[in-house]
Amino acid sequence: MPRPCRESYGDQKPPYSYISLTAMAIWSSPDKMLPLADIYRFISDRFPYYRRNTQRWQNSLRHNLSFNDCFVKIPRRPDRPGKGAYWTLHPAALDMFENGSFLRRRKRFKLPKPEEDKEKRKRPAPFSIESIMSDSRPAASKQLHYLPNLYGPFRFDSCK
């Protein structure tokens, strides 16, 4: 079963979920993180189907970004002003589509519920990758003021 990642679907709806499409967009970026508008652009650039009804699918896409724990929002730096934040993938969600389907995952990636008592005082280093993984706060209150270097050489040009 061919799984072309580029084009050739014409005006037909590509066999990918919004989560897949978004993950593809993020994967494709050099820094493995993109602002919303760039995710839009990635999708509509190579899938003609998504050049219409933008209001509808972009709303759905935004819903997915907020709703799914597999997407992590990384705030902009003050020295890199712009509209929204950067979106990236949760490190524990990289094998999300290990079934190869890209339509429906076996299981939805979900962070543990706010069982606040669990690791109350086991504070890992605030900038370590462990602190991301163990962050079980609701998405709304989650704020990552750091850059997981796991995502490769991310540089703001004036990062010194």
Next chain:
DNA sequence: CGTTGTTTATGCAATA
């Protein structure tokens, strides 16, 4: 204002 995020709700279809 338009864009970006957050959240709740409903219905459908695939899976177990």
Next chain:
DNA sequence: TATTGCATAAACAACG
């Protein structure tokens, strides 16, 4: 057949 993942709609806050 019950559960779960997904698509869509919609209301709304926040931000530049």
